[in-house]
Amino acid sequence: xxxxxxxxxxxxxxxxxxxxxxxxxxxxxxxxxxxxxxxxxxxxxxxxxxxxxxxxxxxxxxxxxxxxxxxxxxxxxxxxxxxxxxxxxxxxxxxxxxxxxxxxxxxxxxxxxxxxxxxxxxxxxxxxxxxxxxxxxxxxxxxxxxxxxxxxxxxxxxxxxxxxxxxxxxxxxxxxxxxxxxxxxxxxxxxxxxxxxxxxxxxxxxxxxxxxxxxxxxxxxxxxxxxxxxxxxxxxxxxxxxxxxxxxxxxxxxxxxxxxxxxxxxxxxxxxxxxxxxxxxxxxxxxxxxxxxxxxxxxxxxxxxxxxxxxxxxxxxxxxxxxxxxxxxxxxxxxxxxxxxxxxxxxxxxxxxxxxxxxxxxxxxxxxxxxxxxxxxx
Ligand code: SAH
Numbered sequence: 255x256x257x258x259x260x261x262x263x264x265x266x267x268x269x270x271x272x273x274x275x276x277x278x279x280x281x282x283x284x285x286x287x288x289x290x291x292x293x294x295x296x297x298x299x300x301x302x303x304x305x306x307x308x309x310x311x312x313x314x315x316x317x318x319x320x321x322x323x324x325x326x327x328x329x330x331x332x333x334x335x336x337x338x339x340x341x342x343x344x345x346x347x348x349x350x351x352x353x354x355x356x357x358x359x360x361x362x363x364x365x366x367x368x369x370x371x372x373x374x375x376x377x378x379x380x381x382x383x384x385x386x387x388x389x390x391x392x393x394x395x396x397x398x399x400x401x402x403x404x405x406x407x408x409x410x411x412x413x414x415x416x417x418x419x420x421x422x423x424x425x426x427x428x429x430x431x432x433x434x435x436x437x438x439x440x441x442x443x444x445x446x447x448x449x450x451x452x453x454x455x456x457x458x459x460x461x462x463x464x465x466x467x468x469x470x471x472x473x474x475x476x477x478x479x480x481x482x483x484x485x486x487x488x489x490x491x492x493x494x495x496x497x498x499x500x501x502x503x504x505x506x507x508x509x510x511x512x513x514x515x516x517x518x519x520x521x522x523x524x525x526x527x528x529x530x531x532x533x534x535x536x537x538x539x540x541x542x543x544x545x546x547x548x549x550x551x552x553x554x555x556x557x558x559x560x561x562x563x564x565x566x567x568x569x570x571x572x573x574x575x576x577x578x579x580x581x582x583x584x585x586x587x588x589x590x591x592x593x594x595x596x597x598x599x600x601x602x603x604x605x606x607x608x609x610x611x612x613x614x615x616x617x618x619x620x621x622x623x624x625x626x627x628x629x630x631x632x
Pocket of ligand 1: 439471567571
């Protein structure tokens, strides 16, 4: 592991200026009207700002050279577009990068970039902490803090694009080609902010990532699933992890509210569902818990009729975790049952384990580090 930069503290501005990042075009226009921009030029000004923010990746108003100097000074006085506080960046031996972003005292989230050869996915967080308490997930063992707002979700992508040098928005050949909403938090418990951020990601005049390259993962907030399909049209992933309600109640306690049958019914109704747009079922492999051949067969029976792919996730351990990862042979045998039934069943290669950036490991290290810093200062 290489720590590329030590925590950098960017001082908060003295005056609380409104952040324009994360706003819709209408909201930007409203904010501009609020500082006296004439009605007749609101649309044009909004378009310019949008272009600078999301197509060119401007980090200051001074860069917006087609906006008059007087206007730039006025914008600077009232608004901010900064990246906030990047507290640390770590790079794994496998190239995975993890940013620790601070959004207020004690409020930190992580964003992880997972590169492939000629493309890559950014995994974004949606909440500081999580309320779901899944028994195998380290994030869930940490204190719940709050929902992220749209700006904080969008900022994760801006920071990653800055680091990759992908401004202006490249037409093709992007390293940051995909977004997975699979970081800390349950996105469907923060729907409006997540939807706002995803609309910005998808906007063709800005960041321009197609909805086909975005996947949102949920532990199964059934009433919200239909809206994801109808309003956003992004890919859906379901953290299934068990095929019986008694076990799933234990692993994903949200199951007590929305049991397996209801969850799968919502998947059957998912508007985007078709062979071209398969739903991903994530299934964590826990030794002796959910990894038998009988489990695999039941899984195939349960999802019959749903255009699906099964993503088998080797359990990523964390200190004190009550589980172990299934053996390689067991995972292979499980995958074969699923495969024979006609479903693709890729085994997710753990990425960034050395920097605790793998699934279920987020935020843990930063919390630990703070605890040790506290201990050291006593
Ligand atoms: N709350 C949403 C978004 C988080 S996605 C959801 O549950 O889908 C994070 C993914 O990593 C989920 O599929 C989660 O179940 C999985 N995960 C959590 N802890 C893990 C661990 N220790 N090892 C492997 N995968 C884990």
